[in-house]
Amino acid sequence: DTGVSQDPRHKITKRGQNVTFRCDPISEHNRLYWYRQTLGQGPEFLTYFQNEAQLEKSRLLSDRFSAERPKGSFSTLEIQRTEQGDSAMYLCASTASRVGADTQYFGPGTRLTVL
Amino acid sequence: DAKTTQPNSMESNEEEPVHLPCNHSTISGTDYIHWYRQLPSQGPEYVIHGLTSNVNNRMASLAIAEDRKSSTLILHRATLRDAAVYYCILRSAAGGYQKVTFGTGTKLQVIP
Numbered sequence: 001d002t003g004v005s006q007d008p009r010h011k012i013t014k015r016g017q018n019v020t021f022r023c024d025p026i027s028e029h030n031r032l033y034w035y036r037q038t039l040g041q042g043p044e045f046l047t048y049f050q051n052e053a054q055l056e057k058s059r060l061l062s063d064r065f066s067a068e069r070p071k072g073s074f075s076t077l078e079i080q081r082t083e084q085g086d087s088a089m090y091l092c093a094s095t096a097s098r099v100g101a102d103t104q105y106f107g108p109g110t111r112l113t114v115l
Numbered sequence: 116d117a118k119t120t121q122p123n124s125m126e127s128n129e130e131e132p133v134h135l136p137c138n139h140s141t142i143s144g145t146d147y148i149h150w151y152r153q154l155p156s157q158g159p160e161y162v163i164h165g166l167t168s169n170v171n172n173r174m175a176s177l178a179i180a181e182d183r184k185s186s187t188l189i190l191h192r193a194t195l196r197d198a199a200v201y202y203c204i205l206r207s208a209a210g211g212y213q214k215v216t217f218g219t220g221t222k223l224q225v226i227p
Contacts, residue, residue: 004158033215041219042218043159045215045216091159093159103161103164104151104159104161106159108157108158109157
Protein backbone atom coordinates (compact mmCIF):
# COMPACT_ATOMS: atom_id res chain seq x y z
CA ASP A 1 0.00 0.00 0.00
CA THR A 2 1.56 3.30 -1.06
CA GLY A 3 -0.90 5.58 0.72
CA VAL A 4 -0.54 7.56 3.93
CA SER A 5 -0.36 5.34 6.99
CA GLN A 6 -0.90 6.19 10.63
CA ASP A 7 -0.10 4.27 13.76
CA PRO A 8 -1.77 3.36 16.02
CA ARG A 9 -5.30 3.37 14.65
CA HIS A 10 -6.79 3.55 18.13
CA LYS A 11 -5.37 4.71 21.44
CA ILE A 12 -7.04 4.68 24.82
CA THR A 13 -5.19 6.43 27.59
CA LYS A 14 -5.79 7.81 31.04
CA ARG A 15 -5.83 11.51 31.71
CA GLY A 16 -2.37 12.85 32.42
CA GLN A 17 -0.52 10.27 30.31
CA ASN A 18 1.59 11.13 27.27
CA VAL A 19 0.79 9.71 23.85
CA THR A 20 2.65 9.72 20.54
CA PHE A 21 1.23 9.12 17.09
CA ARG A 22 3.12 8.39 13.91
CA CYS A 23 2.36 9.31 10.31
CA ASP A 24 4.13 7.93 7.26
CA PRO A 25 3.32 10.07 4.22
CA ILE A 26 3.48 9.10 0.58
CA SER A 27 7.19 8.87 -0.06
CA GLU A 28 7.59 11.60 -2.68
CA HIS A 29 5.38 14.11 -0.86
CA ASN A 30 7.28 16.93 0.81
CA ARG A 31 4.31 18.56 2.55
CA LEU A 32 2.68 17.02 5.60
CA TYR A 33 -0.30 18.21 7.63
CA TRP A 34 -1.84 17.21 10.94
CA TYR A 35 -5.53 17.75 11.65
CA ARG A 36 -7.84 17.05 14.56
CA GLN A 37 -11.44 16.03 14.07
CA THR A 38 -14.15 15.83 16.71
CA LEU A 39 -17.54 14.22 16.25
CA GLY A 40 -19.77 16.00 13.75
CA GLN A 41 -17.09 18.51 12.74
CA GLY A 42 -14.79 18.78 9.78
CA PRO A 43 -11.05 18.33 10.24
CA GLU A 44 -9.33 21.27 11.96
CA PHE A 45 -5.81 22.20 10.96
CA LEU A 46 -3.12 21.69 13.62
CA THR A 47 0.25 22.04 11.95
CA TYR A 48 2.11 21.86 8.65
CA PHE A 49 5.57 20.72 7.59
CA GLN A 50 7.44 21.32 4.39
CA ASN A 51 10.20 18.75 4.38
CA GLU A 52 11.54 18.81 7.94
CA ALA A 53 10.57 22.43 8.65
CA GLN A 54 7.44 23.10 10.71
CA LEU A 55 6.10 26.20 9.00
CA GLU A 56 2.80 26.80 10.72
CA LYS A 57 1.09 25.85 13.95
CA SER A 58 -2.54 26.46 14.78
CA ARG A 59 -3.55 28.15 17.99
CA LEU A 60 -5.30 24.84 18.71
CA LEU A 61 -1.86 23.37 19.25
CA SER A 62 -1.25 24.16 22.90
CA ASP A 63 2.17 23.80 24.51
CA ARG A 64 1.24 20.22 25.46
CA PHE A 65 1.36 19.32 21.77
CA SER A 66 4.54 18.89 19.79
CA ALA A 67 5.13 17.63 16.29
CA GLU A 68 8.29 16.66 14.50
CA ARG A 69 9.31 15.51 11.09
CA PRO A 70 12.95 14.49 11.30
CA LYS A 71 14.65 14.09 7.93
CA GLY A 72 11.48 15.19 6.17
CA SER A 73 9.98 11.72 6.07
CA PHE A 74 7.66 10.35 8.77
CA SER A 75 6.17 12.65 11.38
CA THR A 76 5.21 12.24 15.02
CA LEU A 77 2.62 14.11 17.04
CA GLU A 78 3.03 13.96 20.81
CA ILE A 79 0.48 15.05 23.37
CA GLN A 80 1.75 15.45 26.91
CA ARG A 81 -0.44 15.31 30.03
CA THR A 82 -3.52 14.34 28.03
CA GLU A 83 -6.89 15.81 28.95
CA GLN A 84 -10.36 14.50 28.19
CA GLY A 85 -10.81 17.33 25.70
CA ASP A 86 -8.00 15.85 23.62
CA SER A 87 -10.25 12.92 22.69
CA ALA A 88 -10.61 13.13 18.92
CA MET A 89 -9.51 11.64 15.63
CA TYR A 90 -6.04 12.81 14.62
CA LEU A 91 -5.55 12.85 10.88
CA CYS A 92 -2.40 13.17 8.85
CA ALA A 93 -2.29 14.21 5.20
CA SER A 94 0.49 14.63 2.67
CA THR A 95 0.78 16.37 -0.65
CA ALA A 96 3.29 17.23 -3.31
CA SER A 97 4.05 20.89 -3.91
CA ARG A 98 1.52 21.72 -6.61
CA VAL A 99 -0.02 24.98 -5.55
CA GLY A 100 -3.78 25.29 -5.93
CA ALA A 101 -4.26 21.92 -7.54
CA ASP A 102 -2.41 19.93 -4.89
CA THR A 103 -4.46 17.03 -3.67
CA GLN A 104 -4.20 16.11 -0.03
CA TYR A 105 -3.97 12.39 0.65
CA PHE A 106 -5.22 11.50 4.10
CA GLY A 107 -4.35 8.63 6.32
CA PRO A 108 -6.99 6.58 8.16
CA GLY A 109 -6.48 8.56 11.35
CA THR A 110 -5.69 7.72 14.96
CA ARG A 111 -8.67 7.78 17.27
CA LEU A 112 -7.66 8.93 20.75
CA THR A 113 -9.86 8.34 23.77
CA VAL A 114 -8.78 9.93 27.04
CA LEU A 115 -10.48 8.43 30.09
CA ASP B 116 -9.59 31.90 3.87
CA ALA B 117 -12.52 32.25 1.51
CA LYS B 118 -15.51 30.49 2.99
CA THR B 119 -17.86 27.86 1.58
CA THR B 120 -21.45 27.11 2.57
CA GLN B 121 -23.07 23.70 2.18
CA PRO B 122 -26.35 22.16 3.35
CA ASN B 123 -25.92 20.09 6.49
CA SER B 124 -27.53 17.00 5.03
CA MET B 125 -29.12 15.56 1.91
CA GLU B 126 -30.86 12.32 0.99
CA SER B 127 -30.88 10.41 -2.24
CA ASN B 128 -32.37 7.20 -3.47
CA GLU B 129 -29.96 4.54 -4.59
CA GLU B 130 -29.12 4.60 -8.31
CA GLU B 131 -30.43 8.13 -8.74
CA PRO B 132 -28.27 11.17 -9.49
CA VAL B 133 -27.26 13.43 -6.60
CA HIS B 134 -26.45 17.12 -6.85
CA LEU B 135 -24.52 18.47 -3.88
CA PRO B 136 -24.38 22.29 -3.87
CA CYS B 137 -21.69 24.58 -2.51
CA ASN B 138 -21.75 28.38 -2.29
CA HIS B 139 -18.49 30.30 -2.32
CA SER B 140 -19.52 33.87 -3.01
CA THR B 141 -16.17 35.35 -1.87
CA ILE B 142 -14.07 33.13 -4.13
CA SER B 143 -11.09 34.87 -5.70
CA GLY B 144 -9.93 34.46 -9.27
CA THR B 145 -7.05 32.21 -8.25
CA ASP B 146 -9.02 29.84 -6.01
CA TYR B 147 -9.49 26.24 -7.06
CA ILE B 148 -12.63 24.42 -5.90
CA HIS B 149 -11.89 21.05 -4.34
CA TRP B 150 -14.25 18.36 -3.13
CA TYR B 151 -13.39 15.68 -0.62
CA ARG B 152 -15.55 13.06 0.98
CA GLN B 153 -15.22 11.19 4.23
CA LEU B 154 -16.72 7.76 4.71
CA PRO B 155 -17.52 6.66 8.25
CA SER B 156 -14.41 5.96 10.34
CA GLN B 157 -12.02 6.90 7.53
CA GLY B 158 -9.90 9.89 6.61
CA PRO B 159 -11.17 12.26 3.90
CA GLU B 160 -10.50 11.28 0.31
CA TYR B 161 -10.12 13.52 -2.72
CA VAL B 162 -13.03 13.49 -5.15
CA ILE B 163 -12.48 16.19 -7.77
CA HIS B 164 -11.31 19.75 -8.29
CA GLY B 165 -11.71 22.52 -10.85
CA LEU B 166 -10.99 26.15 -11.56
CA THR B 167 -13.44 27.46 -14.15
CA SER B 168 -14.57 24.70 -16.48
CA ASN B 169 -16.74 21.73 -15.61
CA VAL B 170 -14.74 18.63 -14.78
CA ASN B 171 -15.44 14.92 -14.95
CA ASN B 172 -13.62 11.97 -13.49
CA ARG B 173 -14.47 8.38 -12.69
CA MET B 174 -15.95 9.33 -9.32
CA ALA B 175 -18.03 12.40 -10.09
CA SER B 176 -18.59 15.55 -12.11
CA LEU B 177 -18.06 19.12 -10.97
CA ALA B 178 -20.24 21.85 -12.41
CA ILE B 179 -18.96 25.38 -11.77
CA ALA B 180 -21.22 28.39 -12.19
CA GLU B 181 -20.17 30.96 -14.74
CA ASP B 182 -19.55 33.57 -12.01
CA ARG B 183 -17.76 30.89 -9.94
CA LYS B 184 -19.74 31.81 -6.84
CA SER B 185 -21.21 28.34 -6.59
CA SER B 186 -20.51 24.82 -7.70
CA THR B 187 -22.25 21.47 -7.69
CA LEU B 188 -20.80 18.04 -7.20
CA ILE B 189 -22.73 15.50 -9.23
CA LEU B 190 -22.78 11.81 -8.46
CA HIS B 191 -24.41 10.26 -11.50
CA ARG B 192 -25.80 7.17 -9.81
CA ALA B 193 -25.68 7.10 -6.05
CA THR B 194 -24.74 3.83 -4.42
CA LEU B 195 -24.81 2.89 -0.77
CA ARG B 196 -21.01 3.28 -0.74
CA ASP B 197 -21.45 6.97 -1.57
CA ALA B 198 -22.99 7.63 1.84
CA ALA B 199 -20.45 10.01 3.36
CA VAL B 200 -19.80 13.59 4.40
CA TYR B 201 -18.87 15.71 1.39
CA TYR B 202 -16.65 18.76 1.88
CA CYS B 203 -16.27 21.64 -0.57
CA ILE B 204 -13.10 23.69 0.03
CA LEU B 205 -11.13 26.39 -1.76
CA ARG B 206 -7.40 26.25 -2.47
CA SER B 207 -5.54 29.30 -3.71
CA ALA B 208 -3.20 29.11 -6.67
CA ALA B 209 -1.55 32.31 -5.52
CA GLY B 210 1.58 30.59 -4.42
CA GLY B 211 3.17 29.58 -1.16
CA TYR B 212 1.70 27.56 1.66
CA GLN B 213 -2.05 27.31 2.06
CA LYS B 214 -3.88 26.00 5.03
CA VAL B 215 -6.88 23.84 4.22
CA THR B 216 -10.05 24.86 6.02
CA PHE B 217 -12.83 22.31 6.16
CA GLY B 218 -16.36 23.30 7.12
CA THR B 219 -18.92 20.83 8.47
CA GLY B 220 -19.75 19.48 5.00
CA THR B 221 -22.91 17.81 3.71
CA LYS B 222 -23.86 14.45 5.10
CA LEU B 223 -25.29 12.39 2.27
CA GLN B 224 -27.67 9.56 3.09
CA VAL B 225 -28.39 7.05 0.36
CA ILE B 226 -31.67 5.20 0.70
CA PRO B 227 -31.85 1.68 -0.72
